[in-house]
Amino acid sequence: MTRRFEPEGLPRQRRGVTPGMVGRYPDFDVLESAGHWDEVTRETVLKRVHDVPEPRFFDERETETLTALCDHLSAQVGEEPKLPVLAFVDEKLADGKRDGYRYFDMPDDGETWRIVARGLDTEANARGAPSFAVLGVREQDEVCHRFAKAELYGPAWSALNVSRAFAIVTRYVCEAYYAHPWAWNEIGFPGPAYPRGYSRFGSPHLRNGETETFEALESYELDPVQDTKKRGLD
Amino acid sequence: MIKGSLRMPRDNDSAHLLDRHARGLQNLDRMARYRENDPVDLAVVGAGAGGVTLAQRLARKGWRVVVLEKGPFWDPDRDWVSDEKGSGSLYWTDTRVIGGSDPIEMGKNNSGVGVGGSMTHFAGYTPRLHPSDFRVRTLDGVAADWPISYAELRESFERIELELPVAGQDWPWGDRHSYPHAPHPIAGAAVVAWHGARKCGIEMRVGPVSITNGSFGNRPHCIYRGFCLQGCKVNAKASPLITHLPDAIERGVEVRPDSMVTRIEVDERGRCSGVLVNADGREYVQRADAVAVCGYAIETPRLLLNSTSTRFPHGIGNDSDQVGRYVMVQGATQVAARFPELLRMYKAPPPEVSSEQFYETDAARGFARGFSIQTISPLPIGWAEHVTAEGHWGQSLREYMRDYNHWTVLGVLCELLPQAENRVTLSRTETDRYGLPVAVFSHSLCENDRANIAYATKVMERIWDEAGAQDQLTIDRYAHLVGGCRMGFGPEDSVVDSTHRVWGVPNLFVADGSVMPTQGAANPALAIMALSDRLAGLLDRKRT
Numbered sequence: 001m002t003r004r005f006e007p008e009g010l011p012r013q014r015r016g017v018t019p020g021m022v023g024r025y026p027d028f029d030v031l032e033s034a035g036h037w038d039e040v041t042r043e044t045v046l047k048r049v050h051d052v053p054e055p056r057f058f059d060e061r062e063t064e065t066l067t068a069l070c071d072h073l074s075a076q077v078g079e080e081p082k083l084p085v086l087a088f089v090d091e092k093l094a095d096g097k098r099d100g101y102r103y104f105d106m107p108d109d110g111e112t113w114r115i116v117a118r119g120l121d122t123e124a125n126a127r128g129a130p131s132f133a134v135l136g137v138r139e140q141d142e143v144c145h146r147f148a149k150a151e152l153y154g155p156a157w158s159a160l161n162v163s164r165a166f167a168i169v170t171r172y173v174c175e176a177y178y179a180h181p182w183a184w185n186e187i188g189f190p191g192p193a194y195p196r197g198y199s200r201f202g203s204p205h206l207r208n209g210e211t212e213t214f215e216a217l218e219s220y221e222l223d224p225v226q227d228t229k230k231r232g233l234d
Numbered sequence: 235m236i237k238g239s240l241r242m243p244r245d246n247d248s249a250h251l252l253d254r255h256a257r258g259l260q261n262l263d264r265m266a267r268y269r270e271n272d273p274v275d276l277a278v279v280g281a282g283a284g285g286v287t288l289a290q291r292l293a294r295k296g297w298r299v300v301v302l303e304k305g306p307f308w309d310p311d312r313d314w315v316s317d318e319k320g321s322g323s324l325y326w327t328d329t330r331v332i333g334g335s336d337p338i339e340m341g342k343n344n345s346g347v348g349v350g351g352s353m354t355h356f357a358g359y360t361p362r363l364h365p366s367d368f369r370v371r372t373l374d375g376v377a378a379d380w381p382i383s384y385a386e387l388r389e390s391f392e393r394i395e396l397e398l399p400v401a402g403q404d405w406p407w408g409d410r411h412s413y414p415h416a417p418h419p420i421a422g423a424a425v426v427a428w429h430g431a432r433k434c435g436i437e438m439r440v441g442p443v444s445i446t447n448g449s450f451g452n453r454p455h456c457i458y459r460g461f462c463l464q465g466c467k468v469n470a471k472a473s474p475l476i477t478h479l480p481d482a483i484e485r486g487v488e489v490r491p492d493s494m495v496t497r498i499e500v501d502e503r504g505r506c507s508g509v510l511v512n513a514d515g516r517e518y519v520q521r522a523d524a525v526a527v528c529g530y531a532i533e534t535p536r537l538l539l540n541s542t543s544t545r546f547p548h549g550i551g552n553d554s555d556q557v558g559r560y561v562m563v564q565g566a567t568q569v570a571a572r573f574p575e576l577l578r579m580y581k582a583p584p585p586e587v588s589s590e591q592f593y594e595t596d597a598a599r600g601f602a603r604g605f606s607i608q609t610i611s612p613l614p615i616g617w618a619e620h621v622t623a624e625g626h627w628g629q630s631l632r633e634y635m636r637d638y639n640h641w642t643v644l645g646v647l648c649e650l651l652p653q654a655e656n657r658v659t660l661s662r663t664e665t666d667r668y669g670l671p672v673a674v675f676s677h678s679l680c681e682n683d684r685a686n687i688a689y690a691t692k693v694m695e696r697i698w699d700e701a702g703a704q705d706q707l708t709i710d711r712y713a714h715l716v717g718g719c720r721m722g723f724g725p726e727d728s729v730v731d732s733t734h735r736v737w738g739v740p741n742l743f744v745a746d747g748s749v750m751p752t753q754g755a756a757n758p759a760l761a762i763m764a765l766s767d768r769l770a771g772l773l774d775r776k777r778t
Contacts, residue, residue: 007633024636038467041315075629100326100341104333104674148627170627174618178635179319187638189580189614192316194467197457201581204422209576209639221640223572224633225705233630 007227011220018186020079025188028216030181036214037192045192048180052087056094057110062117063090064133069120072144073173077137083183088176089113099171105161109172112165119156120147188216238448238455239414243397245294249451251480257469258309259480266298266486270518274298275776277509277522279495279537282351283762284746285528286474286482287394291770293485296777300488300520302511305348307491308475314465318615321464324348324355328666330532334656334676336712338563342463344715345532349491350475352530353759357585358443358462358471359608360400360760362391364408366594367754374595374602376682377651378560378751381723381732382768384409390764390771395442398472399450400760402441407590415447418456421582423642424609426573428587430701436607436693438589444472444759445583458582460611471583474763496668498525498541498550498742506550506742512668524741526734528766531561531715534748535658536673538719538729538736551719551736556729558658560720561675562753565648565687566713568610569694570620570641571703577642579611586611592693593755601685605648606755607694612643623709644697646690647713649755650683658718677712716758718748734769745769 006022013021016029031049034042055063063086070085071077093110106112120132123143129135132143146152150163157165177183184191190212200210208217242249253260268274276292278285281303289299306323308314315321326345332338346352365384370377388409401415417440420428431438445456456470469476479489493513501507508521527534535558539549551557588608595602612620614635620643621634656678660671679687691708698706722728725737730749736742747762754761 006629038311038316040312041317041320044315044317044320073627073631075632097322098327098329099339100328100345101330101332101339103337104331108329144628148625167622170622171619174622174631175319175615178614178618179317183614183635186632187614187635189638193457193459193461193580194316195457197459197468198581199458201421201458201578202419202425204425204573204575204577209422209578211578215578216639218576218639221574222633222637223640223704224630224637225572225707228626228630228633233628233633 007222009220013185016185017081017182019076019081019083019182023186024218024220025185025216026219028185028188030184030189030191033190033214036196038194041192041194045181048088052084053091055087055090057090061131062114065117065120065131066113068133068140069116069144069169070173072140073170074177083177083180085173085176088179089172092172103161103164106164107160109168112160112168115156115159116165116169119152119154122154122156123152188218190215238446238450239399241396241414242451243393246290246397246478246481247484248477248480249453251484252452252469252476254452254454257311257467259483261480261483265483266488268298268300268488270520273508273521273523274300275522276524276526277302277520278526278528279509280351280528280530280533280746281349281474281489282346282528282530282746283353283474283759284766285526286478287763287766288526288528288745288770289487290478290482290485291767292773293482293487295770295773295775298486300490300522302493302495302509302520303349303489303491304494305491307349307489308354310465310467310469314467316459316461316464316467318464318613321355324465329672331661331664331672331674333674335678338675338677338712344713349479349489350473353473354465354475355463356757356759358445358583359585359588359757360395360398360442360444361588361590361606361756362408362411363754363756363761364593367752370603370752376602378720378722380751381721387764387768390767391760393767394760394763397477398444399446400442400444401447402443403439405439405442406437407593413442417441418443418445418447418583418586420586422575423577423579423611424586426577426642426701427609427644427697430697431589433700434696436589436591436697438587440587443583443585446470456583460580460582460584460613462583462585494668495537496540496670498537500543500545500550504545504739506739524743526743526745528746530746531718531748532658532673532675534744534746535718536660539660540670550742551729551739553738554725556727558718559654560652560717560751561656561658561677561715562650562652562717563677563712564714564753564755565605565650565683565690566645566711567687567691568620568643568645568709568711569691569698570643570707571698571701572637572640572705573642573703574640576639578639579642580613584611585609590755592690599689601682601689603649603686604755605646605686605690607644607646610643610645614638617641620707620709624707644694646694647755647757648683648686648690649753650686651680652717652752653680714753714758716747716750716753719744720751721749722751733772743769
């Protein structure tokens with residue numbers, strides 16, 4: 001599977017890792033600033049790059065199924081390198097960390113993830129595959145679209161509110177993905193800023209805005225609202 | 235204008251008790267230690283805006299005070315990171331069940347834990363309430379009047395603004411006033427909002443934010459790194475941890491972190507005699523002549539409801555079934571806008587410019603009360619929540635996220651009306667790690683609320699249109715929490731009187747946002763601190 005959904009002309013990354021090695025800031029590597037970060041922050045951030053957690057919460061089958069789901073939700077199918085989203089989700093759930101609330105019609109977030117795994121596998125079974133992980137990419141994508149529209153039915157899905165379940169897994173995926181320096185390279189976010197801070201943040205009307213030398217310079221620009229509509233991505 | 239202010243608070247040395255080169259408190263080795271069996275003058279439950287301010291003020295009046303805090307005692311150098319995901323420990327993440335037709339998501343959005351409370355991770359906006367906020371029933375025939383007036387809080391607002399200190403332009407709305415620190419410079423993202431607003435006849439002002447703009451005692455100038463919501467590692471943004479606690483400790487307040495109060499003890503006369511504390515599994519009773527509950531709009535009602543006894547079978551202070559009712563949030567819809575320029579909204583404090591032009595009731599708008607408008611600048615994870623809220627995922631999500639630097643965000647705070655059924659109750663089936671029933675928070679909007687939010691959203695869209703935005707994204711959300719133990723004129727429809735005393739229990743106080751009968755369209759932190767300042771002023775000096 002190639003990255004056929006990417007906008008045409010999106011630059012290849014020359015410096016700094018991004019998922020799939022493409023991005024708008026091809027010469028930016030946030031990790032080059034790591035020496036300017038305070039020690040506790042640096043340790044927290046670099047751990048995500050160099051010390052990917054082993055699965056503790058999900059079993060092997062759940063891990064395979066949910067990895068495939070995360071690949072679709074974060075558009076990493078077939079990408080190299082790939083940001084290990086599920087590993088961070090697993091870590092958070094295994095550590096007993098939650099976000100501080102539960103909808104009255106939902107189980108615990110960890111249970112929600114497990115039900116989603118079961119539900120996706122059942123859906124794959126109905127399509128003749130032993131599990132969601134081995135379903136063809138196109139069919140996986142179709143199931144994900146139905147999940148997003150809360151159009152999945154059956155015993156597993158009746159235990160929860162499907163549209164809330166999609167929102168919950170998407171939230172966990174985004175938190176894991178956009179906490180990672182590879183994602184920051186992709187979007188031009190300079191990451192931690194303590195103790196260095198910023199003194200150039202005023203005029204937006206200069207080329208690339210008023211910037212510090214360590215901020216990312218954009219070399220490709222596209223309005224996603226128009227582009228995603230044009231290419232029918234939603 | 236000079237940077238900073240020549241004026242320093244008279245009765246609060248906190249800014250001088252901090253160290254210029256370390257962010258943690260310097261006087262912990264001098265902190266008083268009180269015995270469990272020796273009744274202190276006051277046990278404070280919760281080390282947030284209400285509790286710490288009250289403790290500091292009363293310590294200055296000779297009271298012996300113990301503050302019990304469920305979370306840790308933060309050292310910003312050691313415990314906080316300049317990172318979005320890494321800041322999860324600042325939020326109250328124990329489970330709360332949410333329901334109603336418009337459930338309110340809790341956690342990082344509105345709930346703090348640890349010494350300093352939610353202000354450790356609030357954005358920093360500290361506007362005042364307007365005089366009209368105290369008379370909504372009289373003026374508009376909806377909601378409630380406060381048993382106190384704006385005039386009774388004015389000096390408290392001024393004192394707290396000097397102590398935080400607040401930076402901003404001269405304020406033209408409500409009771410006109412100035413701020414101790416000059417307005418901060420604004421970033422590119424706020425510049426476009428400012429221009430858009432001006433084009434459609436909406437006045438904005440820089441601030442008001444409780445962020446130093448110049449040195450303030452030993453607190454440094456803001457470095458504009460943009461991580462206000464992740465805990466200020468600089469000590470530039472105010473939280474009671476640095477604005478009031480250093481002085482409180484110097485004056486004999488003891489703070490016990492990692493100490494969850496699980497019930498309020500009551501004697502045979504129906505007065506409270508202390509609090510039951512769970513400190514890492516060890517249970518003990520801290521005896522006290524008076525108790526102030528300062529746990530905010532969810533935990534304060536929950537503690538009162540959980541404190542049942544023969545005298546108070548439905549929870550202390552709950553004889554009229556008022557505890558936990560009238561909890562309010564603000565309608566905090568955000569509209570993001572896309573510009574061809576790179577705005578890089580991650581820079582500078584997220585709170586920059588705001589407007590209260592729509593704060594008061596305008597009959598022509600077709601609903602009571604109003605809203606304020608403020609700039610917001612989400613970091614990447616927060617921005618992803620914006621994008622996914624519109625239904626984007628996969629390639630479309632990635633595409634929007636790659637465009638992060640082209641976007642900026644305006645938010646509103648719509649005054650939503652107090653409703654008896656928007657309330658905190660106790661779960662019948664689920665307990666937390668202390669064995670206590672968890673809170674169930676049910677929330678539904680009324681017609682006035684919906685009309686307010688819809689109107690405010692249109693105003694934001696108009697600002698962005700005028701500013702030349704290419705595209706917009708809207709996310710419906712809510713912010714802040716007040717009410718739940720409201721202050722009123724009598725026990726039949728409120729929980730505390732105008733002196734914060736729980737009806738029928740003269741030595742039990744509630745001193746936090748939960749006492750607020752209405753919330754205005756202002757962020758609540760300043761009002762919560764001001765209320766504690768006023769309460770302390772009403773109480774007698776104990777010792778000299």
